Amino acid sequence: MESRSQRRRRSRQLVAAFLHDPGSGRVYRRGKLIGKGAFSRCYKLTDMSTSGVFALKVVPRGGVGRLRLRGKVEREIALHSRLRHRNIVAFHGHFADRDHVYMVLEYCSRQSLAHVLKVRRTLTEPEVRYYLRGLVSGLRYLHQQRIVHRDLKPSNFFLSKNMEVKIGDLGLAARVGPAGHCHRVLCGTPNFQAPEVVSRNGHSCKSDIWALGCIMYTVLTGTPPFTAAPLSEMYQNIRDGHYPEPTHLSPNARNLISRLLAPDPAERPSLDHLLQDDFFTQASGPGEEGTELDHMESSNEEGAPLCAESPAHLLTLGTLQTDLADPKGSLALQVEVATRKMHLCLDSGPVAAQGLPGEQQPVLWAPKWVDYSLKYGFGYQLSDGGSGVLFRDGSHMALRPPGGHVSYQPDQGTLWTFTLRDIPSPLRAKLAVLRLFACYMQKRVREEGTMSMPVTPASPDFSLLSFVADSRALVMLFSNGTVQVSLRTSQTHLVLSGEGERVLLTLWEPGGPSPGISYSLDVLRSHGCTPTIQQLLCQGLYLLQTVK
Numbered sequence: 001m002e003s004r005s006q007r008r009r010r011s012r013q014l015v016a017a018f019l020h021d022p023g024s025g026r027v028y029r030r031g032k033l034i035g036k037g038a039f040s041r042c043y044k045l046t047d048m049s050t051s052g053v054f055a056l057k058v059v060p061r062g063g064v065g066r067l068r069l070r071g072k073v074e075r076e077i078a079l080h081s082r083l084r085h086r087n088i089v090a091f092h093g094h095f096a097d098r099d100h101v102y103m104v105l106e107y108c109s110r111q112s113l114a115h116v117l118k119v120r121r122t123l124t125e126p127e128v129r130y131y132l133r134g135l136v137s138g139l140r141y142l143h144q145q146r147i148v149h150r151d152l153k154p155s156n157f158f159l160s161k162n163m164e165v166k167i168g169d170l171g172l173a174a175r176v177g178p179a180g181h182c183h184r185v186l187c188g189t190p191n192f193q194a195p196e197v198v199s200r201n202g203h204s205c206k207s208d209i210w211a212l213g214c215i216m217y218t219v220l221t222g223t224p225p226f227t228a229a230p231l232s233e234m235y236q237n238i239r240d241g242h243y244p245e246p247t248h249l250s251p252n253a254r255n256l257i258s259r260l261l262a263p264d265p266a267e268r269p270s271l272d273h274l275l276q277d278d279f280f281t282q283a284s285g286p287g288e289e290g291t292e293l294d295h296m297e298s299s300n301e302e303g304a305p306l307c308a309e310s311p312a313h314l315l316t317l318g319t320l321q322t323d324l325a326d327p328k329g330s331l332a333l334q335v336e337v338a339t340r341k342m343h344l345c346l347d348s349g350p351v352a353a354q355g356l357p358g359e360q361q362p363v364l365w366a367p368k369w370v371d372y373s374l375k376y377g378f379g380y381q382l383s384d385g386g387s388g389v390l391f392r393d394g395s396h397m398a399l400r401p402p403g404g405h406v407s408y409q410p411d412q413g414t415l416w417t418f419t420l421r422d423i424p425s426p427l428r429a430k431l432a433v434l435r436l437f438a439c440y441m442q443k444r445v446r447e448e449g450t451m452s453m454p455v456t457p458a459s460p461d462f463s464l465l466s467f468v469a470d471s472r473a474l475v476m477l478f479s480n481g482t483v484q485v486s487l488r489t490s491q492t493h494l495v496l497s498g499e500g501e502r503v504l505l506t507l508w509e510p511g512g513p514s515p516g517i518s519y520s521l522d523v524l525r526s527h528g529c530t531p532t533i534q535q536l537l538c539q540g541l542y543l544l545q546t547v548k
């Protein structure tokens, strides 16, 4: 018979590098450890036959309290494995060996909303609308299955690579009984427990809605509505629905929070009515209908991708840096200006019900790029026929049409121009890289028949100031204030040009007109943004936040 210490040792054993699911016959390769929970560890996982990537949640079978834990895991598997919804982390399978129980889950490469909050502290109202729409959609499905989650919190809201929010961790989820309640246990994160839970009257679907109110308050203000110590005082505040009024939020946000945090569960809005609240109808995010990005991954736009997977990667003019450490003040300013511009569009109106009235306009942008940022730099081809490279050492070199002058900027304050013939010899290696990139990109443009409207050529001092990218998307910040968000894996680009009220948003998407369609801020205000536009803006904001 195995002793307790032997069992404990065994339960702490490393998870094997290769795992075999006897039920499905699949063999998986275990990847890096993503994180640890109170009872579990989570790894990246690759299916050896399909190369599909998953998250593997591993729960030890041994150890103290193993019977209770086994019951909990069994319940989690029984509930989670039957669920299928785009806003719920997908459950792909489960198996066990002598030491562990394994759950194969959808891999959410952007981690969770808690990770976003750690960097940002608070989110803006348009972003919150975006996330809440996905959460409401997932939660509505869960409640339709008569399941209450009971542990809704930012760390259980996972983010896929294209920023879709997915409810996960159903370890505390339970089925509701015929009366709409489940067992009268006190569980979940204390700050987010509803009055009826604190009073031991049991969880119902409305208790999850209370938690949504706590989450909305937390992500908008940076602190939960109920935090007081001692716990008894906090529980009293919860029962009374007594929390500090977030006066700096918009009246619509405050009003929705107070509806969600109604002490009487019957007074809280149902999920069906929630999205009709003024907070959502005044200006809203892409929500459940934002499917476009999911279906665009097959048409590869990338020239020669060498950029590493997440975390985000940064090159910026005039600073010798290739990572996120110590971004300089000018970068912070560029990021702030770009962020403001993106928010101006994102918060411009309700979600567009139909196509927007746009027009084709000449826009200076980068239809092609070559990402060799880990080796040489980042090259781009402009719609005026020019091209440039932002080098790893923070310098920038551009070839200007039609005469082929070369502009060189060792930093942001200095500009040298040369003809091709009299380029100084120390710069010849950089020129060779630039010409190589330019040739490659022009060939691709010709092959693909990419069209651009004739546009006024860029000025000699025009440059790419910064480029921020991860495995999914990239943001380019140009010296004339233009911001471009492009997806790596499809021909989808969004460009914001112009300033203030004259901001022009231009969108290129697969199947759309090849010169792109431009929309003024007035059009966005009167018709709203399409889900694709909103999703690209959120993706761009997400990347920019990583360099703040």
Ligand SMILES: Nc1ncnc2c1ncn2[C@@H]1O[C@H](COP(=O)(O)OP(=O)(O)OP(=O)(O)O)[C@@H](O)[C@H]1O
Residues within 6 Å of the ligand: 034, 035, 036, 037, 038, 039, 040, 041, 042, 055, 057, 089, 105, 106, 107, 108, 109, 111, 112, 155, 158, 168, 169, 171
């Ligand atoms: N499907 C997933 N995709 C990507 N990362 C995940 C996924 N599921 C969990 N993680 C990450 O793995 C880590 C551990 O998650 P896990 O669910 O095991 O515990 P937890 O939720 O953090 O803690 P606890 O179980 O105590 O509530 C977390 O950092 C989480 O963000």
